[in-house]
Amino acid sequence: MSGIIEIIFAEFNYWIYVTLMMIGFYAMIAKKNLIKKVIGANIFQTAxxxxxxxxxxxxxxxxxxLLHGHDGADAAHKAVSEVIxxxxxxHVLILTAIVVAVSTTAVALALIIKxxxxxxxxxxxVILAYRRQLQPEFSEHARQKQEGEQ
Amino acid sequence: MKIIALIAVILAGGMLIYAGQDLPAFGDPESPAYQHPIIEHYITHAETESGVGNIVTALLANYRGYDTLGEVTVIFTAGMTVILLLRRREI
Amino acid sequence: MSGIQESIVIRTVVRIMVPFIQIFALYVIMHGASGPGGGFQGGVIFGAGIILYAMIYGHKEGKQRMSDKLNRILSSSGVAIFAVTGISCLVFGGMFLQYGVVPLLPDNPAVVSRLLIDVVEIGIGITVLAVMISLFFDVSPPETDEEELPASEEAGQ
Known part of the structure; x- marks a missing residue:
């Protein structure tokens, strides 16, 4: 029993990231509101x-x-040479990813405003219903074509 | 519809947890990502090769400088895209 | 104009805080070589200072501090600073962004590299702050003019 708890505790970061990621995934596929979808994508990225x-x-x-200065003394250098x-x-990869996340969020919000x-x-x-109402011949044509292929 | 989404989410999460059992433990110094020789090179040579004490900055601006240039271009392009989509007045 | 923007406490605190936020942003950008910090972080902090000012004092006041024209110039010149730094390394016979070959200090390529990394960080910071501010001004909803609002209230009464 304690072995199982140790295994779970040793990998608690994976549990946290999987939980956060699935919250974002659920928001992306189940919510109908576009803003909520974008928030879900952001939670996913943060995971x-x-x-x-x-x-x-x-x-x-x-x-x-690095913990020493540029012209640090030898003793200080030796003391910090054991630092892990x-x-x-x-860290560098995620610095890149955060910037890309900001950019995608900005473009997504701009498209949502339009x-x-x-x-x-x-x-x-509502958007899909309005589109079908706007172009009935388009969706009707697509449906007939699909039926004809079958 | 929400039930299907919930089932899909739980299945995907279960698969990720199952796959995560083989990953190294939190803070494991023996993990493959930390044992790769390039990490040792970065930590010991970053200051002599780049002149900066912050290893992340040395990586960002020197070893991966081309990547960072692309990254700055990405954020610049995002700004231009938002201006093209939403700028209301004529310039 | 909402209640927050009329509050004298918030207006005063923002007016006092914004210069310190900008000084801190410059410190973060210039400290990126030797400590925690860098161009992206400092640029975002600098942009946040001006965004805070524009949120409280209105878009018109914010545009006086950072006009659209200045914003366009800054956002493209940051990328240009980065690219020109990289190409200058090509000119002196190195590879793209190989900072050590630039003969500013012939004996000490590491110090040259440190200086040029600072230049690159400044370029990154300029682009990021300009893009952040332009994103705020474009995505936020258009404000009613401050002169029109009291007039319409009087008409309503």
Missing amino acids: IFLFYISLAEVKGGTAPI YVNPLP IYEEYGSLEED
Whole structure:
């Protein structure tokens, strides 16, 4: 029993990231509101960021910033040469990913504003119904073509 | 419809948890990502090769500088896209 | 104009805080080489300072601090600073963004690299702050003019 608890506790970061990721995934596929979909995508991205940063962690490690000055004394240099630094590479990758997340969120919000100006609603059902009403011949044609192929 | 979404989410989460059992434990210094020789090179050579004490900055601006240039271009392009979509007045 | 924008406490605190936020942003950008910080973080903090000012004092006052024209110039010049730094390394016979070959200090390529990394961080910061501010001004809803609002209230009464 204690073995199972140890296994769960040793990998608690994966539990947290999977939970967050599934919250975002559910919001993306089940919610009809476009803003809520974007929020779900952001939660999903944040789960990935946490996953990467937790992979970089090393027990007893400190932030990957060298602790001595440029002309530090030898004694000080020797004292800090035993310091363990965490893995710096995931931090850099996630710095890139955060910027891309900001950019995608901004473009998504801009497109949602244009959609709202066009259709007067953010609900997926209303937008799709309005589109079908706007172009009945389009959806009718597509349906007939699909039936003809079958 | 929400039931189907919930089932899909729980299945995907269960698969991720199942796959996560093989990943290294939290803070494991023996993890493959930390044992790769390039990490040792970055930590020991970043200051002599780049002149900066912050290893993340050395990686960002020196070793992966081309990537960062693309990243700045991405955020610039996003700003231009939003201006094209939403700018109301004529310039 | 909402209640928050009329509050004298918030207006005063914002007017006092914004310069300190901007000083801190410059510190974060310039400290990126030796400590926690960098161009992205500092640029976002600088942009947040001006966004805070524009949220409280209105878009018109905010546009006086950061006009659209200045914004366009800054957002493209940041990318240009980065790219020109990289290409100048090509000119001196190195590879793209190989900072050490630029002969500013012939004996010490690491110090040259440190200086050029600072230049690159400044370029990143300029682009990020300009793009953040332009995103705020474009995505936020258009304000009713401050002169029109009291007149329409009087007409309503």
